[in-house]
Amino acid sequence: MVRKADFWSGTFWLCIAAFLVWQGRDLGLGRVNDPGSGFAVFWIGLLLGAFALSVIVSSARESGPSLADLWTGTSWGRVLTVVMLLLIYAVFFERIGFVVLTIALLLVLMLVVDRVRPAVAIPVAFVTPLIVWVAMTRWLLIQLPAGVLAGIL
Amino acid sequence: MDVFSSLALGFSVALQPINLLACFFGVFIGTLVGVLPGIGPVSAMALLLPVTLAGTPEAGIIMMAGIYYGSMYGGSTTSILVNIPGEAASVVTCLDGHEMAKRGRAGPALGMAALSSFFAGTISILLLMLVAPSLARFAVAFGPPEYFSLMVLGLTVLSFLTHGSMAKAMIMACIGIVLGLIGIDGISGTPRMTFDRLELVDGIGLVPVVMGLFGIAEILSNLEKSVERKVISARIGSLWPTTEDWIRSKWAIVRGTVLGFFLGILPGGGAVISSFASYAIERKMSKAPQEFGKGAIEGVAGPEAANNAAAGGAFIPLMTLGIPPNVVMALLLGAFIIHGLQPGPLLITQNPNVFWGIVASMYIGNIMLLILNMPLIGMWVQVLRVPYNVLFPLITVFCIVGVFASGNSVFDILVMIVFGVFGYLCRKFGYEPAPLVLAFVLGPMLENNLRKSLILSQGDFGIFVTRPISAVCLLFAIAILLAVLMPSLARKREVIAQDQS
Numbered sequence: 001m002v003r004k005a006d007f008w009s010g011t012f013w014l015c016i017a018a019f020l021v022w023q024g025r026d027l028g029l030g031r032v033n034d035p036g037s038g039f040a041v042f043w044i045g046l047l048l049g050a051f052a053l054s055v056i057v058s059s060a061r062e063s064g065p066s067l068a069d070l071w072t073g074t075s076w077g078r079v080l081t082v083v084m085l086l087l088i089y090a091v092f093f094e095r096i097g098f099v100v101l102t103i104a105l106l107l108v109l110m111l112v113v114d115r116v117r118p119a120v121a122i123p124v125a126f127v128t129p130l131i132v133w134v135a136m137t138r139w140l141l142i143q144l145p146a147g148v149l150a151g152i153l
Numbered sequence: 154m155d156v157f158s159s160l161a162l163g164f165s166v167a168l169q170p171i172n173l174l175a176c177f178f179g180v181f182i183g184t185l186v187g188v189l190p191g192i193g194p195v196s197a198m199a200l201l202l203p204v205t206l207a208g209t210p211e212a213g214i215i216m217m218a219g220i221y222y223g224s225m226y227g228g229s230t231t232s233i234l235v236n237i238p239g240e241a242a243s244v245v246t247c248l249d250g251h252e253m254a255k256r257g258r259a260g261p262a263l264g265m266a267a268l269s270s271f272f273a274g275t276i277s278i279l280l281l282m283l284v285a286p287s288l289a290r291f292a293v294a295f296g297p298p299e300y301f302s303l304m305v306l307g308l309t310v311l312s313f314l315t316h317g318s319m320a321k322a323m324i325m326a327c328i329g330i331v332l333g334l335i336g337i338d339g340i341s342g343t344p345r346m347t348f349d350r351l352e353l354v355d356g357i358g359l360v361p362v363v364m365g366l367f368g369i370a371e372i373l374s375n376l377e378k379s380v381e382r383k384v385i386s387a388r389i390g391s392l393w394p395t396t397e398d399w400i401r402s403k404w405a406i407v408r409g410t411v412l413g414f415f416l417g418i419l420p421g422g423g424a425v426i427s428s429f430a431s432y433a434i435e436r437k438m439s440k441a442p443q444e445f446g447k448g449a450i451e452g453v454a455g456p457e458a459a460n461n462a463a464a465g466g467a468f469i470p471l472m473t474l475g476i477p478p479n480v481v482m483a484l485l486l487g488a489f490i491i492h493g494l495q496p497g498p499l500l501i502t503q504n505p506n507v508f509w510g511i512v513a514s515m516y517i518g519n520i521m522l523l524i525l526n527m528p529l530i531g532m533w534v535q536v537l538r539v540p541y542n543v544l545f546p547l548i549t550v551f552c553i554v555g556v557f558a559s560g561n562s563v564f565d566i567l568v569m570i571v572f573g574v575f576g577y578l579c580r581k582f583g584y585e586p587a588p589l590v591l592a593f594v595l596g597p598m599l600e601n602n603l604r605k606s607l608i609l610s611q612g613d614f615g616i617f618v619t620r621p622i623s624a625v626c627l628l629f630a631i632a633i634l635l636a637v638l639m640p641s642l643a644r645k646r647e648v649i650a651q652d653q654s
Contacts, residue, residue, distance in 0.1 A: 009582040013324050020331060027345055033612030037338040037345055040600040041331060048327040054320040070581045074377040082376060082549075083574055086369070089553070090566040102550055109546035114376065116542050128547060132554055140207050142558045 004064050010055035017052055020045030081113055097147020102129035156282060163509030167517055171212050176514045179216035180521050183223020188231050188533045192368065192548050193241070194224035195590075198484045199363040200555035202491065210492035211507055215514040217488045221481050222274060222464040222515065225424060226522045229266035229457055230533050233259060242424035242460035245432045249445065249452030256448055257390075264392035265402060265450055266457045267526040273410040273458035274519040277465025280414050282512055285501065289473040292498035297609065298616045301602035302626035303476055304595045308588065309630040310419060311479070314426050315585040319637045322588045325579070329589035332357055333596025340604055352564040359487045360559035362593060363480075365572025366579075366586040368552040372545050373577040392527055394450065402454035405435050409458030416459070417466025423479040424460040424467075431459035465515070471496050472508060476595070480587050483594035 024042025029035070089105050106125035110116040116124075133153065136142045146153045166172060186197040198220050205213025228243030233250035246266065253262040295303075312322035335346045336356030347353040394402070409431040416427040435455040436445045445452050470478045475497030477483040489496045494504060501508045526533070556569045576586050592599075610616035618624045 005582055009321075009584070016328070023346060027343065031612065032607060032614075033610075035604045035607055037341050037343040040603065041334060041345065044327050044330055048324060048331075051320045051324045051327065055318065055324070058318070058320070071377075076377055078376045079373045079577065082373060083570065086549070086553075086570045086573070087567075090563055090570060093557075093563050093566060098554075102553075106546050106550065109549065110542065114542035114545065116540070120543060124543060124547070128550060132550065136554060136558065140204055140558075142203060142207075143561060144554070144557065 004059045005067050005070055006055055006059035006064050008067060010052050010059060013052035013055065014049060017045050017049035020048060078113055082109070085109070085113075093147075094145045095147055097149050097153075098144040099129045099133055099149055099153065100147060102132070156286075159286075159505060159509045160282065160513060162505060163511075163513030166211055166506050166510030167215065167513035171208065172215050172510065172514060173517070175208065175212040175216040176219050176518050177521055179219020180223035180226075180518045180525065182216075183220040183225075184227035184230075184522065184525050184533065185536065186220070187224035187227020187229075187243070188536055189544065192371070194221050195363055195480055195484060196368040196371070196548075196552070197224070198481065198488075199360045199367070200551055202360055202484065202488060203555065203558035205488055206491065210489075210494055211510045213492055214485065214488050214494075214507065214511055215518075217485055218468070218511055218515065219518050221485070222461065222518065223522055223525075225274075225457075225461045225464050226267060226270050226526050227533065228460075229270070229453070230263060230526070230530065231537060233262045233266065233453070234534060235537060242428050242463075243457075244425070245428045245456040246453055248432070249447070249449050252446065252448035253450065253453065258448065260390040260392045261394040261398055261450065262453050263530055264527065265394045265398060265454050267392070267523060268394070269402065269406045269409070269454040269458040270461040270526075271519055271523045272406055273413060273462040274465060274522070275516065276410050277414045277417070277462040278512060278515045278519070281465050281468055281515075284418075285469050285473050285508075288469060289498045289501045292474050295474065295498070295622070296620070297602040297605040298620050298623040299626070300474075300476070301599060301606055302617055302623040302630070303474065304599045304602070306626040306630045307470075307476060307478060308592055308595065308599075309633050311591055312588050313633045313637070315588055317583045317585060321582075321584045325584050325586065325589040326592040329592025330596035330599060332362070332589070333593045334600060339597065339601060352562065356597075357568060357593075358556075358560050358565055359484070359594065361556045361565040361568040362572050363484065363590055364552045364556050365569040365574075366576035366590060368548065369569060369573025370576025370580060370586070372549060373573060374580050375541065375545065392530065398450045402450050405431075405451040405455035406458045408434060408438075409455040410462040413459030413462030414466040417463030417478070418469045419478065423481075424463040427459040427463040428456035431455040468511075472500055472511075473498060475500075476598075477591065480590045483591050486594060 020041055024038035024040075024045055027036065027038030027041060029039050029042055030037075085105060085108060089101055092101060103125050106128060107121065110121035110125060111118065133144060136144055167176065182197055182201065183194060186192050186194055198217050201216065201220065205216060225242055228238060229246045229250065232238045232243040232246035233254050236247050236251040238244045238247055250262045250266065253259065308326045312319055312326055315322040331346075333356070335353055336344070337354060338345055344354055409427075412431055412434065413424070413427040416430060417423060432452060432455060435451045436442050439445065439449070439451060441449070467478050467482050470476050471482045471486060475486070475495060477486045486496060494500070494507060552569065553566055556565045557563070559565060579586055606616050607614075616623075617627055
């Protein structure tokens with residue numbers, strides 16, 4: 001049972017449910033004729049706990065994939081790479097700026113993560129951020145960080 | 154105002170150049186995201202939500218609505234030519250549409266999909282026009298207990314109809330409600346679950362949540378498996394269906410339209426379920442059920458009519474009650490709120506230009522869609538030939554830009570990434586994100602109405618069962634929850650789930 005994916009997901013939600021019940025009590029349940037800020041959080045926590053338990057119980061009764069089965073035969077490395085790239089992108093977004101960082105992101109995604117011919121990847125990587133920049137900042141008047149190109153753009 | 158003078162007002166709004174442009178842009182983007190697998194109307198609407206701020210409320214909402222019903226048209230093109238549904242409501246169209254394409258009948262399949270969509274879309278607007286004002290008058294009598302119970306019913310129905318385990322769907326709904334409650338408590342002013350982060354005081358934004366769960370999560374899921382897309386290479390030929398095709402399809406279109414419209418109105422129902430229901434009915438009613446799955450044109454006509462009619466019907470609960478029946482309408486509710494409008498029973502009387510402008514724009518949008526999907530079908534076929542490894546980096550960039558533009562905050566990008574990973578894991582573990590998003594939008598309203606009801610009744614829970622509308626809604630919700638415990642119904646639900654997946 002403990003190898004099953006559903007057991008682990010159910011356990012995770014049970015922990016979240018316990019946290020919500022505690023948060024609800026902490027925020028204050030109030031009275032029934034004047035419910036407090038934690039009233040809904042508390043009851044939803046209990047409800048979530050009940051559903052999480054039902055997932056755990058059904059994982060014991062029924063067959064289902066194990067945790068390892070979920071990632072067998074998949075290119076999970078690519079998923080991890082993209083998530084890391086996005087996190088790095090978000091951290092440096094304001095400092096380096098939209099255009100430079102997006103060109104770099106597109107180049108890595110198209111030349112390293114899921115390969116595209118350089119003849120296609122390079123023009124797409126350079127033209128797209130510039131078009132988006134012009135469309136957003138000039139036409140729609142929505143600001144994007146200029147970063148290192150602040151004096152140029 | 155009678156219906157005709159109201160409609161005349163609507164057309165005077167919809168025919169303004171800026172609104173015509175918004176309508177065209179909406180249906181164009183809608184068709185595009187419908188055609189492209191990997192990005193659906195939810196992501197596209199979330200992406201363009203900030204863009205609508207640049208214009209009037211009418212233009213913004215006309216564009217958002219256009220994306221939704223436009224995607225219903227576009228989804229069929231990918232289903233028929235590639236055998237991959239462009240969006241969830243077109244899954245069924247793959248079965249017979251692609252078979253027709255393989256037998257050299259891609260043209261009539263595409264033509265029938267567009268024409269049945271046009272017919273259903275137009276009829277559903279007519280019905281929307283007739284039903285919505287009457288329902289709005291009735292809905293004025295709704296108080297907090299009725300709204301609370303209706304929202305509970307909506308979330309229960311959506312969880313029931315979501316494929317996979319109902320317990321998992323309910324878990325997602327619970328999480329959605331809690332996420333919606335993060336931020337300042339509207340009644341007491343107390344910050345809730347903000348963990349001393351200033352960015353969380355106003356709550357989590359809808360756009361980063363939706364873009365993460367539907368945009369980034371979809372990209373991550375597609376990246377871990379290689380998606381092969383083989384576009385039918387033969388010439389598409391004439392799009393006009395033959396007389397025999399029309400004879401076989403005419404009643405399927407009518408049935409699909411009626412069924413789709415009413416399933417679209419129901420909270421939790423919508424385009425996906427109506428297309429499946431229509432297909433099942435057509436197969437059951439057909440004199441040659443053995444032809445289904447082998448290129449029966451009724452299998453294209455009925456579901457396509459149903460999903461387009463459902464798209465029209467879904468506007469009714471939003472416009473008259475202010476309650477979104479599905480995720481797309483939840484986003485549209487977001488668009489209304491951003492523009493300072495509150496959809497609900499008073500929308501039609503207080504903002505007739507918005508309501509009737511949207512209705513009239515849907516007529517115009519349907520004509521635009523017919524043109525985009527019949528004579529210009531070749532353009533969409535070319536779009537389909539763009540490889541996914543070029544598309545996904547671009548979609549990623551658009552997600553980032555859309556999220557940043559919605560709040561001008563890097564924190565929102567981080568929220569999107571977190572929800573992207575969460576959405577990816579949810580798919581892996583068999584948890585559907587749709588109930589979470591709907592609950593996220595309904596959460597604050599649900600809690601507000603619950604607390605108001607209890608304050609009104611001085612703590613008496615009986616208020617939910619002594620008021621007839623509230624009692625009926627709760628009764629249905631309980632019946633649905635109990636129905637899952639009945640073995641025969643549970644098995645039927647699992648069969649539908651397997652069909653859908």
